[in-house]
Amino acid sequence: MLKPTLTAPQGMMNAMPDSPATDAPLATYATAAQQRAYIAAMKKIRVARKPGETVRVYVCASPHIARRRQWDERLAKISRRLPGVQLVQFGDVFTPENYAEKWPEVSPSFDGMVVVGTTKRGPEGRVYRLGEVARLEVIDIVKTGRPVLLHARRYGLVPFVDCKIHRVGRERLRTKVTVPDGWDPKDYEPTLQAALRALRPRSTEAENHRDIDAPSHLAHPFAAPPR
Template sequence: MPDAAAPDIPLATYATAAQQRAYIAAMKKIRAARKPGEPVRVYICAAPQIAQRRQWDERLAKIRHRLPGVELVQFADVFTPENYAEKWPELAPTFDGLVVVGMTKRGADSHVYRLGETARLEVIDFVKAGKPVLLHARRYGLIPFVDCKIHRVGEAKLRTKVTIPDGWDPQDYEPTLQAARRALRPRPIEPETKHDDASPYLTHPFAAPPR
């Protein structure tokens, strides 16, 4: 008698093992290159209709909790609708990472998010630069784009559809997310250490030598 089919296990990521290893290695390089005391700035990519909601400050607080010590930069902090196109090429390289707060038409539990033309181009710029790009979903927290399924949609106006894996663990256990969070973590300035092993003669040159 054949064995009963095992239940399907939801995917925790759409990335291959090789893609995950490459991503983690890239995040480790970013972490290793970060200097102590160097500030970390992350740009928040969100449509105006999202950023104007009453719960927006709560959303930012959740992101900040997952990225402690990071400065979150919003559109209104550095841009205006009139100067965005001119200033983006200049300012984008100064940001260390990107967090996208996308739109979904299926409620907070949806796994599918849609990015407009501007968000799509911002994501492309950060991916090309090798910097961490994360999607923030209300229920699932932060998800690296490398773990999502990405589809380009539209013809005249190109947009991006981002699908979160059904088995994504919102408790920050996934290795790619851990690597991205470490890459975006500021390194503290190490306090100066006292040299206790200095020679007593050098410390007190006129002291009597030990017998």
């Protein structure tokens, strides 16, 4: 059974300190040491992955969000960023009646998690709120060192390590997640790249590695073909 008193490791889910005020928008709430540790942890996951091994990522979203008309479009966006990954939704493995019993049994099979939270400011909002269940799910995955990413409409995928995390509420604990105001989905942060590589199946990773490091006909599309 999930216990509401469960807490995450120091420095992972606690509110991260604000950086000194500058003119430039904040790109991350993580310290340099936290980023280095996160990247190293993601590299260990990537190296340990076996060729051909299925990568399963749990998409954490409330029933209210998952019933929206745009939900399939949202899943497609997430899937494009995680090629070759099997996205698992609540209904694929749980029912409301067996969830509490099955979560401890099934959740270790997830290689990571993508969280889709709610914001009061629409697509432009930077502050996302997670309910009681989502909060506990995030803690369970984070404490084992697996990657947890927030999916925001404006910002795309953002690692939790780069966000500001606040616990809110007293009797009903929830989590408030703030995306850095300088986060640019086109200017990929090293933590995001590390998480994406950690969640990439080995076969896909090998192909991408070959495409990047080895010359191909796409490198010079107007060159004459070899004789």
